[in-house]
Amino acid sequence: MTAGERFGEELEEQRKSRPIGTVTEIVTDPVADWATDFSHVDPVWAADPYPIQDDLRQRCPIAHTERFGGVWLPTTYEDVAAVAYDTERFTSRAIIVSNVRPPKDLAPVGAVPPISSDPPFHHDARKLLLPAFTKSAVAKREEATRAFCHALIDQMEGREVVDAAREYAQHIPMRVISDMLGFPPEDGPRFAKFVEIALESINKPQDERLQGFDQLTDYLVAQIQDHVANPRDDLTTYLINAELYGRKLEPLHVVGTMTLLLIAGIDTTWSAIGASLWHLAKTPADRERLVAEPGLLPTAMEEFLRAYAPVTMARLVREDMTWNGVDMKEDDWVLLSFPAANRDPAQFDRAGEVVIDREVNRHAAFGLGIHRCVGSHLARMELRVALEVWLERVPVFELADPASVTWAASQVRGPRALPLRIG
Numbered sequence: 421m422t423a424g425e426r427f428g429e430e431l432e433e434q435r436k437s438r439p440i441g442t443v444t445e446i447v448t449d450p451v452a453d454w455a456t457d458f459s460h461v462d463p464v465w466a467a468d469p470y471p472i473q474d475d476l477r478q479r480c481p482i483a484h485t486e487r488f489g490g491v492w493l494p495t496t497y498e499d500v501a502a503v504a505y506d507t508e509r510f511t512s513r514a515i516i517v518s519n520v521r522p523p524k525d526l527a528p529v530g531a532v533p534p535i536s537s538d539p540p541f542h543h544d545a546r547k548l549l550l551p552a553f554t555k556s557a558v559a560k561r562e563e564a565t566r567a568f569c570h571a572l573i574d575q576m577e578g579r580e581v582v583d584a585a586r587e588y589a590q591h592i593p594m595r596v597i598s599d600m601l602g603f604p605p606e607d608g609p610r611f612a613k614f615v616e617i618a619l620e621s622i623n624k625p626q627d628e629r630l631q632g633f634d635q636l637t638d639y640l641v642a643q644i645q646d647h648v649a650n651p652r653d654d655l656t657t658y659l660i661n662a663e664l665y666g667r668k669l670e671p672l673h674v675v676g677t678m679t680l681l682l683i684a685g686i687d688t689t690w691s692a693i694g695a696s697l698w699h700l701a702k703t704p705a706d707r708e709r710l711v712a713e714p715g716l717l718p719t720a721m722e723e724f725l726r727a728y729a730p731v732t733m734a735r736l737v738r739e740d741m742t743w744n745g746v747d748m749k750e751d752d753w754v755l756l757s758f759p760a761a762n763r764d765p766a767q768f769d770r771a772g773e774v775v776i777d778r779e780v781n782r783h784a785a786f787g788l789g790i791h792r793c794v795g796s797h798l799a800r801m802e803l804r805v806a807l808e809v810w811l812e813r814v815p816v817f818e819l820a821d822p823a824s825v826t827w828a829a830s831q832v833r834g835p836r837a838l839p840l841r842i843g
Contacts, residue, residue: 423648423660423668427641431671435637438672440630441522442751444489446623455480459487460517460732460755461623466829473760474772482746488517488622491753492737492746495760497767497784499744503735503754504789507539509743510735510754512791516831517734517753518622518629532680533673535733535791542790548662548669549677549794552600552655558797561596565802568595569809576842581820584701584810585838589693590686592806596798597685601678602654603643610639615687618679619830640678655681681795684832688730689799691834692785693806695728696721698835699774700811701819706776711815714808720776721803726783727774729759732831733787758784759833817842 451462454472459465465472476483476495483493494500503510513527515536522531530536534545551557572591576582594608617632647656659674669677700707710717737743737752748754761784765771768783786793793799819825820839828836 424645426668426671427644427648427660427674431641431675434670434672439523440626441520441526442489443626444519444521446519446625447487448623455483456485457487458483458485458491458493460493460831461620461829463829466827466833469759469833470763470772473757473763477760477764482744484746488519488753489521489751490749491517491755492748493755493757493760494744495757495764497761497764500756500758500761500784501788502744504733504756504787504791507790509738509741511538511738512536512542512735513538514736515734515791516619516622517755520626521736521751529670529673530676531672532676534677534794535680535684536676539790544664545673545677546790546794548659548664552658553795553798555797558801561599561798562801562805564599565592565596565805566809568592569806570813573809573813576814580843581839581841583838584697584840585690585694585835588810589697589806589835589838590690592693592802593686593689596689596802597682600655600685601643601681602647602652602656607639611682611686614639615683615690618683619687619832620828622830636679636682637675640675640682644674644678684793685795685798687828687832687834688793689802691730691828691832692725692728692799692803694835694838695730696724696803696807697810697817697840698819698825698838699724699728701817701838701840702822703774704818706774707811707815707817709776710807711811714811716777717807717811718804719778719781721800721807722781722783723774723776723778725785725803726762726768726778726781728834729762729783729785730832730834731785731787731793732757732759732833733791734831755831756787758787761788814842 451457473495481496485491513530514522528538528541534542537545572588594611598605614636651657662669733756735754737748739750763771786796817840820841824839826837
């Protein structure tokens with residue numbers, strides 16, 4: 421079978437035949453009690469989840485809600501790590517909590533391998549991606565990333581107030597991941613919409629979400645077909661030609677992995693850059709110290725990742741069980757709040773403070789267990805370069821209006837609007 425056939429009729433047949441799964445009722449009411457009725461997409465949680473997490477860690481370390489058909493929320497580092505490492509009792513076949521649970525036979529591959537994959541398939545699918553994300557491969561992208569950061573700041577020349585989230589942070593990972601995948605750089609604005617569809621619309625009607633995912637898949641299929649007709653040296657062509665167990669990857673595997681790279685590769689780093697700039701804008705002592713001591717930035721960057729970890733992952737319970745004193749049911753969601761784990765006083769001294777010269781910092785911002793972020797070297801490079809260039813070019817800045825800062829209400833939390841006064 422030719423590549424054109426694989427990503428033509430065969431792919432369309434697979435898309436049409438994929439079952440939706442179990443759909444649950446959409447609940448959007450305000451939260452009544454964070455211990456028994458929490459919602460990670462509630463505006464209060466999105467604005468500032470840390471006091472809520474601290475309270476739950478003290479009085480109800482494993483919270484629960486009936487929303488989304490039932491979700492558990494461990495808030496201690498120990499419990500989050502225990503779930504993350506336990507692939508026997510918790511499956512990764514769906515990693516974004518929503519009102520739809522995919523069918524069990526979607527495992528062990530999942531919709532967006534390898535992050536949605538279970539062992540032993542996960543190991544082999546992840547191994548395919550490793551060469552593109554080594555330190556040496558990432559280092560080759562630093563010069564272009566730095567030049568792009570400078571170009572973004574050039575466009576701010578002469579302005580007093582800029583939106584550092586929309587005009588700076590989001591564009592950096594968009595450009596990097598589009599270059600890696602071989603996508604047109606001018607398609608960046610479409611990527612932001614795809615991120616919203618995948619992560620920020622979980623309480624919208626299912627038909628609307630499916631239409632959005634169809635738009636994303638249609639875009640990716642068009643890019644794949646263009647690469648089939650015009651192969652080049654990029655990650656898309658690599659995935660088209662990659663083999664697993666002696667045969668080419670299934671078309672939906674290729675599309676799913678590209679979905680993962682596009683969505684996760686953009687939103688996580690976008691959020692980390694934005695949160696770091698937000699902290700520095702409201703904490704002049706830290707900003708001034710980093711401007712004066714640029715060599716401290718790699719250490720400070722790890723602290724920003726710990727304190728403002730953007731990512732919360734999810735698992736599904738494989739079968740009914742009692743786990744750490746709570747009765748979990750088959751197909752209950754479990755939210756792995758790496759942000760909560762990173763602020764656990766049992767794991768970190770001065771856990772609720774941002775200490776930019778913290779020396780020992782084994783944070784969980786990139787996850788724990790077999791699904792630890794395959795792109796961590798890339799994310800660190802983008803975050804470091806983005807902050808280096810910003811502090812070099814814009815050493816003095818502050819929040820223009822703290823009340824105008826907004827945060828994503830999803831499992832990837834970062835500033836979506838960040839007006840800064842520069843100069």
